[in-house]
Structure formats: C-alpha cells, structure tokens
Amino acid sequence: MYEFRKTGSRSGNPNPDKPYHWAQATVRKMLLNRVYCGDTVNFKTYTKSNKLKKRLNNSPENILFFEDTHEPIVDRMTFDLVQKHFEGRKRPDKRGEMDMFAGYLYCADCGARMYLRRGEINNYSCSGHSKRGTDCTSAHYIRATEVERVVLSALRHVTSFAREQSDKFYKQAMQRGEEESKRLLRDTQKQQNELNARVKQLDNIIATLYEDRAIGRITPERYDQLSTKYEQEQADIKAKLEQMTAKNESQKLRESSVKRFIQDAWRFIEMPKLTPELLRTFIKRIEVHEKEQKFSRSCGNRLDIYFTFSIESGMIVDGTASSEETKLFAS
Secondary structure (H helix, E strand, C coil), X not given: CHXXXXXXXXXXXXXXXXXXXXXXXXXXXXXXXXXXXXXXXXXXXXXXXXXXXCCEECCHHHCEEECCCCCCCCCHHHHHHHHHHHCCCCCCCXXXXXXXXXXXXXXXXXXXXXXXXXXXXXXXXXXXXXXXXXXXXXXXXXXXXXXXXXXXXXXXXXXXXXXXXXXXXXXXXXXXXXXXXXXXXXXHHHHHHXXXXXXXXXXXXXXXXXXXXXCCCCCHHHHHHHHHHHHHHHHHHHHHHHHHHHHHCHHXXXXXXXXXXXXXXXXXXXXXXXXXXXXXXXXXXXXXXXXXXXXXXXXXXXXXXXXXXXXXXXXXXXXXXXXCCEEEEEC
C-alpha cells in the first residue's frame, strides 16, 4: 500500500479499501525477523552457481547473525517473548484446550521438551524417552496440577519479594551478573587487544601489497588472491570484535530486565491462578528433574524455574512438587 500510494505500483495486489488487511503469514514473518531488534542476518539464501538465478534457502548452520549492528525498534526481551510464544503446541487439542506450558517445560536431564499427555490424570513426560532418543525412563513425568501449583507458588513468592524488598531483590539479581561481567571483561580484554592489533597489521599488509602491485613486484592475479584472503580475515576479526562488544553490553540488558521484572511484579499483585500471560511475563524456562525414587507416589520432582530477569541460565528458583518450599537464586 505504501508503494502504491507513492508510485502507483500495484505489485502485490494492494486493496485501497483495506489498507491494513495484513496476511497472517506476513505478520508471522515480521515477528520472526531479528532485523527489528538490531541484528544483521547474512547468507539466508545462496545460489548453486553464478549461472543460475534461482536462490535457495540456506541451512540454519550457514546463516550468520551479527547482533546490535543498528538501532532496534523492538527491544530484545520483547522479541524473545514473542519467540517463546511461538514455541510448543500452536493449536488447541480435540477438546479445544491449549497447553499453557507448551514451550516452557524441558527435561533437566536430557534437555528434551516435556509434552502434555492427557488422560484421567494429565501429566507431562519427557519426549526424549517417548522417541527413544535419550536414556530417560518412563518414570520421568510429573502431574500437570503439580507443575501449576509449584510454579504459581514460586511466582507469588518471587514477585512478592520484588515488591516488598525491591532494593534487596535488585542487588541479589544483579550480583551474579556483575561477577559474570567482570570475568567476561577480564577474559576478553586481552583477546580484543590481540585482534585489534591484527586488524592494524592486516591494514599494513594490504597497503604493502598494493604498492608491490603498483611497481610490478607482484602480478595483478597474485595481488587479487592475497588481498582477498587478508580482507576476508580482517572481516572475520571485525565480526568477532562486534560479538565481544555485544557480550560486554549484556550487563546493561540485565539491569533493564531486573527493573522491568520489578515493575511487572507491581502490575500483577493478585495471582488467583496461573495464566499464559503470567508465564510470558515472568517465566523463561522450567526444567523438570526425574523423581529420586522412580514411580514413587510420595517423592516429588525438583523444578528449576528460570525467570525473565536472568539473561543467562543460572538464576533460578528451586521448587519441589511435593512441597511449597522455594529457594531464591539457587545455583
């Protein structure tokens, strides 16, 4: 529609009567586009030969992502929440019910997703065992009601702490991040200095090559071969430096995440029951451990609950499905 109004082009069959009639596929493609949160995505497509004009989709491992290369219009936390919303089961089951924990529950032992098995008693079981892809046993399951009870209890506990003792909560949430940032800065500073020195060295090498070509010391073909090699190395080094800089900026992102968590804790003071909105707002991931006593009816599962104020895995709340006890920031 924008192009039609500016140039009169009817590419894409614009309908002036419905200028905002977006197709679902278009909206979904936009919501998955990392460019909107400040990243550059390269090598999404390729051609088998320069003689063929048709471009093919590249495999995920061959696509390169460079973070924070331009100003974002969507913050990364919101973008990650959208991706989380896309994970898991997208459609209702035969009863018209949606699995609230789809995309959140994972096996703590093998890392596979845990899927809802409906029956007389609904429970979640490890998909790794179901597909015979891991060593997990059939004992690795947990009742759906227990997951909901423990997660809701942990949410009430942590959000109450964030509201009533905001300063203490902020300090504890940031403490591990400060330690990690200092370690990261210490480990990468030396490597950054070495890479920067190599970039300058490559500049000198390329300049010397140009002079050698100009006076006929090397052939143009040899110059093209060497300069391409050194320029590629230089580009790779600069990409690494950008990634290191982005990692060193993670502390700022953590601080923003912690502050937002505290604000959201004030938005949701009353939590009569667990809802998908509460999960999207506060929970990043839930890992379920196998029962210490397999097939026991009294022994509970340990749940590791990762909240959204944690940038990396590691800041969690420990909960056990057989008790209401929670422990903040267990490592």
